[in-house]
Amino acid sequence: MNRNLKTTLLFVLLLCLGTTVRAQDNVVDEVVWIVGDEAIMKSEVEEARLSALYQGRRFEADAYCVLPEEIAVQKLFLHQAELDSIEVPESQVIQEVDFQTNQYIANIGSREKMEEYFNKTSSEIRETLRENIRDGLRVQEMQRKLVENIKITPAEVRRYFQDLPPDSIPYVPTQVEVQIITQQPKVPIEEIEAVKTRLREFTDRINKGETSFSTLARMYSEDRASAISGGELPFYGRGQLDPAFANVAFNLQSPDKISKIVESEMGFHIIQLIEKRGDRIRVRHILLKPHVPDSALVAGMARLDSIADDIRNEKFKFEEAASVLSDDKDTRKNHGLLPNPRNNTSRFEMQDLPPEIAKVVDKMEVGEISKAFTMIPQSTGKEVCVIVKLKSRTNGHKATIAEDYQRLKNIVLEKRQAEVLDKWIREKQKTTYVRIKESWRHNCNFKYPGWIKE
Template sequence: MPQKLVTTIATLILTSAISAQNNNIVDEVIWMVGDEPILLSDVEEMRISAEMYGERIENPYCVIPEQLAIQKLFLHQAALDSIEVDESLIIKAADEQVNRAIQNFGSRENVETMARKTIAQFREQQKTMFRNDEKIRQVRKKITDNLKITPAEVREYFNNLPQDSLPLIPTQVEVQIITSAPQVTRKEVERIEERLREFARQVNSGETEFSMLAKFYSQDGSARNGGELGYSGRNQWVPEFSNVAFSLNDPKKVSKIVRTEYGFHIIQFIDKRGDKVNVRHILLKPEIEENEITKSLEKLDSIANDIRLNKLTFEKAAVQSDDKNTRNNKGLMAYLNPETHTNMSRFQMEQLPPDVARVVETMQPGEVSKAFKMTNEKGQTVCAIIKLKNKIESHRAHMTEDFQVLKDIVYQKRSEEKIKQWIIDKQKQTFVRINPNWRNCDFMYPNWIK
């Protein structure tokens, strides 16, 4: 980085630090993108955030402003396209990030020291970041939506690569699974329902605020926000929850108890805007008794033994699974590729649920596991058996065996080319002014300075 720029930035940061002691923060507009400013404090905030997680950015005072400028191009397009995001997912992602930070750094106080913010400020920063990321993801998706990759393009890409330059495909596995959810006893259901009825009574009588009870007792990520889920459409929640949430219209009354696959809820109406509603909820998850877990494990071990004795195939046994995602797919686990929007059944080990990966590591292809306990994607305890259907060891990509992987690579390459051209075109249409002290950089996109 040029010495003049380093000196200028160092002076500005020192001035800011001195002024901060007098509660008079000095800041500076370093870029203008359209009518959106990029401030020195924006750059510093992003640099500090990267340092928190051990990410070293070379030439941060050149790289970060350009990243922020590109972000503003996408966010401007998102505003033009009236793109909206699921606020409940943003809140959940931010809460998870805060929890990870507390685990990584040992305490809330350590996070506040590293982030130079209170936990509340840090959470708001994460919400803004995830909200912007989701809007940008949707804009990028819209830009590349019509992109199609033909087999001829994949073959051309494969044939033009030297053998030693072909992608290295990590070890992949195909896994079938059968799950059994331990039953919740009637006594436990009654305990949960009685507790929720008491919460509802306290709120309806004015004795306690719903949001306060949610903060203390709800077993959902929204608890930190007083149970508030943000404005959401009917299809953003499971039907049982949506049906009740959208039937409410009085913020002074609490809903009846709602049972979903996540547990038991009570809901409070906040507001409605068009076809979206904002509610609070309290979620309580029933505790599973150990003898019920034992029953599920024994049931699955019996099924596994019948499969090993060839009395039953895994595929036929899978119709008994409680896992609706795999039940009608002969038990085969799959995930949606976010880039190509296709279902994939080949997992790298780190893509599997941790409990499943630990068992798979000990197995050979064709083997059926013993029954084991695991936590599913909804945070529930379930029991499972798995079959390692196939294992493909790490190897250089092959046109026939790894066609989908190569297609994904070509798709990603073409997508980035299309995105890059979009940014270049957007630069031409957008007013950009850069403070003279911030211009002497080797930008990824050189057309910022006109």
């Protein structure tokens, strides 16, 4: 964009500091901030406020001071991201949009209530989310680039820890390591055939034009996250899907054809193609899960209790049983040790454990093996029988260099990163044109006072 055109646009924005009207709904809107060549509209701030209220956020200061400043800071990073040609994959954006939309619908109650809450149609909400999520991901990537070269030495960690007042030393909550053995209860053949028969009936009804795939997905699919949107999934690459599901989905050639029945870890599906885009695909599906009878759960727990007794009687070790007998593929190769995806270790704070496991482990001694119980893993949504062993427990304590070096290092790293980003924002303010409508800066105590230069 050339300098004359930028000047013209800026002049137009300045004129817009008066009041404008959105034609689509006759809602009075206005430009309240200008940051560089970008305007911050009153409606943009209001949408951010509604989203914050939805998330339960509380403001220590006036939201109409805090939120515009946060949006302004984001625009500084976005401008730099534009200069540095930073982009994010559209597939990641769409996946986040789908997830957030489904979260809104699930928490607010229905698609209609969501539209009423935000005073927008579903398509308008999705488009707003798409823009905001794309911007947010680009801001994150820009920030990551600005701090990627920061390194922390052991000497810096020790110095940070030594300089901390005793009452400021971080408290490390209790952490545990847990080993697990699971048994998948056997589902009767009759139940599996009943599920397949229902899916064949769905396919027949769709092919005869009696109803649509989306309608049946909303009514019957047991993947409730996608059922809300008619069974639609976001764009996925082959490697992001269950292999059996992916093989069938990627072989679909026409939206008019319904797939054969496919079994995945989640259950049984039929699939309909929506769109292919390069090496990514978007489909809708209907998932049905065979019902596990109580007798199968009782038998599964009895078998695990027998295995636990054999371990207690030293016939074999828990680690050996987990490697050979467990149905849990994620832990079987690691002697049953449960991995924590949040920190890439085997250590869990109690609130990070699956709730069924946390309740059992909370009362156990190190080395103890539990009685059998049932749980529903998030990864499959299918009920399994479980025994666990508490491998280790580190009680809550004040952090020490010897025991908690990595945690302290992360604290120092985050502190350094925050300082670098803070300095960058303050320097960027000096070279960026900013105009704030008088009524929107009155009595505002901004975090970064450099917005107001006069």
